[in-house]
Amino acid sequence: MPFEPEELPPATPPFFDDTAGGVWLPLYRHACTFGPDMFVDKMMNMVRNPNLNSTWLFRADILYDDEQGAETSVESSTSKARPIPRDLAGIPRGRTLVRRLIPRNERRDRPLDQTCTFHRSESTSTETPTRSLVVYMPHASSALDLPFYHPKVRGVAHLHEWDPLQASGSISVHFLPFQQDDLRDEKVRRTAYHLLEILHKHGQGSAAGYVKRVHHDVLIPxxxxxxxxxxxxxxxxxxxxxxxxxxxxxxxxxxxxxxxxxxxxxxxxxxxxxxxxxxxxxxxxxxxxxxxxxxxxxxxxxxxxxxxxxxxxxxxxxxxxxxxxxxxxxxxxxxxxxxxxxxxxxxxxxxxxxxxxxxxxxxxxxxxxxxxxxxxxxxxxxxxxxxxxxxxxxxxxxxxxxxxxxxxxxxxxxxxxxxxxxxxxxxxxxxxxxxxxxxxxxxxxxxxxxxxxxxxxxxxxxxxxxxxxxxxxxxxxxxxxxxxxxxxxxxxx
Incomplete structure (x- = not known):
């Protein structure tokens, strides 16, 4: 399936509601043939490996993971590393992590902490799809606080909608802007396009039976x-x-x-x-x-x-x-x-x-x-x-x-x-x-x-x-x- 996304017009209403009142604006959507579990698997891989989405980044260090029971690093006791989760109406939150994005060149770019939350609502009828959502919330109060490698937005979300009867669905990318005009910036839109493209590539590759053969970091973490x-x-x-x-x-x-x-x-x-x-x-x-x-x-x-x-x-x-x-x-x-x-x-x-x-x-x-x-x-x-x-x-x-x-x-x-x-x-x-x-x-x-x-x-x-x-x-x-x-x-x- 070639990557040919639908670009959603600025007037497109939000696909989900933020309980804190934020307005998440959809930018691109694409059909997919991989299900919710594979979506979660691919998104978790991207949470742990942000270098898949940006060549400016080395990796992510996981500072907090509530599925592990508590903090995974001594640094997690600092207020900066505590999660700032986002809740969405009708899509319950499951797993919450805090990751630290590590840039390739810390002389040019600084690390950034980011809360990542996983949400899912199961299909209850033939008319309601299973909805899975992954939300990234940078620990930054303004666009000026964000490093070069992060889009100048308050939040990023990937939505997966799946019809179990048809065994088909869609993926879409959504941004929570600081201001409405932020999404008119060409660089911001290119970033959204790229994020969806990478998810599509990895999800469809797995659906087609791709198995990773090269494994790094076997001897040295x-x-x-x-x-x-x-x-x-x-x-x-x-x-x-x-x-x-x-x-x-x-x-x-x-x-x-x-x-x-x-x-x-x-x-x-x-x-x-x-x-x-x-x-x-x-x-x-x-x-x-x-x-x-x-x-x-x-x-x-x-x-x-x-x-x-x-x-x-x-x-x-x-x-x-x-x-x-x-x-x-x-x-x-x-x-x-x-x-x-x-x-x-x-x-x-x-x-x-x-x-x-x-x-x-x-x-x-x-x-x-x-x-x-x-x-x-x-x-x-x-x-x-x-x-x-x-x-x-x-x-x-x-x-x-x-x-x-x-x-x-x-x-x-x-x-x-x-x-x-x-x-x-x-x-x-x-x-x-x-x-x-x-x-x-x-x-x-x-x-x-x-x-x-x-x-x-x-x-x-x-x-x-x-x-x-x-x-x-x-x-x-x-x-x-x-x-x-x-x-x-x-x-x-």
Missing amino acids: RPRFQDRYAHLKNKYARQLVGAWAESTDPAKHVFEDLGIAAFLMELWADMYRDGVFPGFVDIGCGNGLLVYILTQEGYSGWGFDARVRKSWAQYQTEASCSPSGQSLEQRLLLPSVVSGTTSPDAIQVSPEEIHDGIFPPGTFIVSNHADELTPWTPILGALSQCPFIMIPCCSHNLTGDKYRAPPPRDKTKPKSTFASLVDWVTHIAEDCGWEVETEMLRIPSTRNTCLLGRKRTKDVGEVDMEALLREYGGVEGYYANVAKLVKSAPRGH
Whole structure:
């Protein structure tokens, strides 16, 4: 069902009466084929995820929920966070929540508390539909008190009307203005249109059988990640974008690496809560930005890549845990398990520029879009007894050749090149004895699957590494491909 709403004229009478005397004006209406329970489910999802309606927002923190029995946050004891519910004639109020809208940039926009109430009146005859209503009331006394991302109105309401006999209904959006003329503002009307469009999209999608397949925030709670990310962005983003030295898009790389850094910092806070951080190594570190952010935030570590990048001059810092004492090094990875199987004679580099892939036990290995090194990541982790994350990107086999991995073992998953790569490297990690955890990172990249190995399913001694290398295609030709990498231009990462 395409989104083609009916725009309601200004003279349209209110669809429901406010017991406090407010006049709720309808703006748009659209037919729907999803019922009351699905409407409530979609609206609750939007209450918890206001970012679905506005790119200016990160999330909502729930301060109060009467279905939970009482306040859900210590902040709820403040008068600002107490609910200010609205009652509507003939549509009883059920659940009441107070949420705090958290903007992406608190330097520009401030948070806003908002009371959200759920109402329903059941159908009592063939002539009266079931009516479900969700009302948002911002805790603001005037339009001037409202932040940029909220429409300049006293309240917002979504109404769902449902005929159970016909199995059809309608959804509509209503605003409670401060003044009648407020709804003539084009921005206000665009906002109403957009709110109804998003509800229509999610409701009709569920009615058509859509099932969400991507789940974020599995390992790290969203508030922790987003608060850390906002802190890093405010601290570094402008400086890093302004001083970008590469030919690639600075915004993409800066915000992506700030997001990865935020995730790692929160992950490490959990992993090393009761111990000392063991240091990290970023294999295939590319432009070195992620290493720079993490070391600036006080985490000991270093990174290496086959080629020096222009950015390294400004990101280079001292690192006591690296072989040279520098945080960014030019190194070729020649894993110890490859030595003796092929000849390194084709590579004309000094021994100081070679790394055997053996790191101090416990060192956290970061493999961020490391391309040729991605399938090696869980192997190196097993050999050195080091936890790791890998964020796959381009598909290569163990020799460094471009490679199309076999389709995913789970036949319900897409058979794309990327999905195949993710499943293939996951399989390698599992055979190396890792329990693989997956997180879909909140970064501006379609290659946002993060695979984490920090728990073992078997001892390293139980893994026949030579047999594993043969099973996954062998390593014959690895040195020749490394030689080509040395001669080629560096990647943009």
